[in-house]
Amino acid sequence: MSAEKRRRVVLKIGGSVLDDPATRVRFAANVAQGMTELDLDVVIIHGGGAQLTRHQERLGLEVKRNDRGLRITDPETALAAVQVLGGEVNAALVSALAKASVRSIGLTCADANLASARVLDPALGAVGEIVAVDASVLEDLAAARFVPVIATVAPDEADALGTSFLNVNADAAVAPIAGAWGADAVLFLSDVASVLDGDQPVLTLDAAGAARLEARGVLKGGMIPKVEAALSAAAALPGTLVKIASGNATQALVAALGSGAGTSFIAPNPIVTASEVAHGS
Numbered sequence: 001m002s003a004e005k006r007r008r009v010v011l012k013i014g015g016s017v018l019d020d021p022a023t024r025v026r027f028a029a030n031v032a033q034g035m036t037e038l039d040l041d042v043v044i045i046h047g048g049g050a051q052l053t054r055h056q057e058r059l060g061l062e063v064k065r066n067d068r069g070l071r072i073t074d075p076e077t078a079l080a081a082v083q084v085l086g087g088e089v090n091a092a093l094v095s096a097l098a099k100a101s102v103r104s105i106g107l108t109c110a111d112a113n114l115a116s117a118r119v120l121d122p123a124l125g126a127v128g129e130i131v132a133v134d135a136s137v138l139e140d141l142a143a144a145r146f147v148p149v150i151a152t153v154a155p156d157e158a159d160a161l162g163t164s165f166l167n168v169n170a171d172a173a174v175a176p177i178a179g180a181w182g183a184d185a186v187l188f189l190s191d192v193a194s195v196l197d198g199d200q201p202v203l204t205l206d207a208a209g210a211a212r213l214e215a216r217g218v219l220k221g222g223m224i225p226k227v228e229a230a231l232s233a234a235a236a237l238p239g240t241l242v243k244i245a246s247g248n249a250t251q252a253l254v255a256a257l258g259s260g261a262g263t264s265f266i267a268p269n270p271i272v273t274a275s276e277v278a279h280g281s
């Protein structure tokens with residue numbers, strides 16, 4: 001099938017799945033199966049929060065997060081993020097994919113100007129939000145049948161020397177990158193099969209439903225920014241399949257791209273188009 005016809009899938013895989021060699025291998029097998037059976041172009045965006053925490057502890061750095069799960073990132077931690085996310089975690093994932101016969105290439109957001117970031121909130125230190133994405137490297141790699149594997153450490157747009165990197169939450173990086181590439185599906189793959197309300201899977205969520213779950217204290221820890229990121233991706237890519245689903249269950253990727261697995265996110269459904277709003281009609 002030609003590159004124009006293949007469906008574009010962005011996978012966000014969390015550090016929780018990647019931390020264990022066995023689940024990492026299962027994730028790689030799922031990617032291989034999805035690409036072979038469904039003829040997909042795949043871009044992977046990965047986390048590595050658990051691994052970065054361990055490295056901070058080895059260095060004797062204090063581990064601090066704000067109430068929405070974002071790591072307060074001092075300059076030493078920002079350097080550790082480049083080393084751990086852009087180094088250890090990225091290389092291990094690329095290697096696991098290679099063993100599953102998936103030809104992948106590891107990137108940070110600096111590679112081929114993929115993306116830059118600005119400081120999100122000075123109180124958090126070197127934490128970034130993505131401000132510009134040039135998806136041409138993703139187009140080029142996918143056309144050559146490579147899978148880009150992206151670590152979300154991004155050059156600070158305010159630093160002309162290109163030496164400062166900002167630590168971007170991997171869930172939050174998904175909507176801007178998937179939007180720029182024009183993804184047909186966006187899957188946030190984690191170590192849970194879906195968002196859960198008690199022990200019940202939540203099949204669909206919109207912004208109002210997510211706010212109700214958060215108010216009831218059902219969403220905790222890393223699930224809060226993940227749900228927020230999934231809602232942003234659904235809003236940025238109307239008509240795109242956006243899900244939180246399992247990354248390591250057997251055949252998880254093919255299952256998540258079908259109708260029966262995970263939590264689907266529904267964008268607000270505008271009754272007027274953007275151009276109608278612009279023309280004041």
Ligand SMILES: Nc1ncnc2c1ncn2[C@@H]1O[C@H](COP(=O)(O)OP(=O)(O)O)[C@@H](O)[C@H]1O
Pocket residue numbers: 013014015016017047049189190191192194195196197218219220221222223226
């Ligand atoms: N309502 C919920 N439903 C499912 N998981 C939840 C919920 N609230 C909190 N969690 C936790 O969120 C975790 C996933 O978030 P996180 O560890 O940040 O994932 P990742 O490393 O995959 O990005 C799950 O392992 C689970 O413990």
Ligand SMILES: CC(=O)N[C@@H](CCC(=O)OP(=O)(O)O)C(=O)O
Pocket residue numbers: 013014015016046047048049050052069070071085127128167168169170171222
């Ligand atoms: C600013 C911020 O919090 N960045 C994250 C980046 C890694 C990440 O997002 O990892 P997971 O997907 O495994 O949670 C962090 O430092 O933990």
